[in-house]
Amino acid sequence: MDGWKSPALLVLDSGNALFANAGVATDADRKRATFVFTVMEELGTRAMAVGQRDLSSGTAFLEQLAKGKKIKLLSANLQRDGKRIFDASTIIEVNGVKVAFVGLTTPGPVAPNEPKVMAQPTVAAAKEALAALGPRDVTVVIAATSYADAMQLSTELGASVDFIIQSGEFRGTQPPQRLDEKSSVLLASAQKGQALAKLDVTLGNGKGAFVDLSVIDRDRQQVTFVAEQIKTLEDRLKLAKDKAATKSADSSAGGLDQLKETLAGMKKRKADLDAQVSKKIAPGSKTFGFGWTLLGSDVVDEPKMKARVLEIDPAYSGSH
């Protein structure tokens, strides 16, 4: 695990990491949860939102699990007797970038047999936590809530939050979502470890709104495609001109004119796309890219970790 030394890397968990089911846990479930949390700590996870499926064995179990660990458990809205149980937020500085995280738990009675434990409505709690934050470059809300709740957070918190990372509904690997330019960017978290998300943030001059590089990438792909079409058309035009030189002008003039017109149209399209790309990504822009790494058969077992897994899950067959 010595690879976690990159100074620009920040490992996070958006919650619902520890238990398969909400509201109930066996001794075997607690053993698995403890193992997962232990390895998350070893991997350098810095913060985690408290989700309902992290509370399946109660708040005391989770508090005990996190005691003395570096992973910061976050929930701005989870309360016991009206008092917050975990920190609402944390600011982590990585490679000169201060990233603020606010954690949220899905509202309601989320801990089994603990009637005094209640997760309050998310928007008000998030606003309060955001207001209390110190200086930061990037603001992230980790919402262990339904996707609908996260979408509401995206619209209601708007530009006060750059990114909302949601867990709790097994949403799979979907691209970044936002209802409009005023909303926060909403990111899902895949499920059951089948994929890992990576959000690459570059501050540039730190001014203006974040530019989504995945959109720029799509525009650039269009530019490449149109450039290829132009090359094909230019080749065809040259061929047509060569043929025309050996025939009467009247028989080939129509075809040549049509080719020239199409070529002119494609060149204009490319010029427009070029302008669009350069406008969106001006020098010094704040940018983000987002992508998924999927767990496939190319990921091989690591013997030491596999041995630890077999202690927890003797039925594990030994292959992905």
Add this chain to the structure above:
Amino acid sequence: MSRLPYMLGLLACVVLAAPPAVAPKSVAIVFEGDNGGEVAPCG
């Protein structure tokens, strides 16, 4: 997709193999969610 899915294996095996480039004032936030108690065979 895997028979037994794991986030921890991904963190350890995939990302560690290709750590992100370090540009000034940049950060790569890698994350997982909804792991649901799954455990990892590699790491």
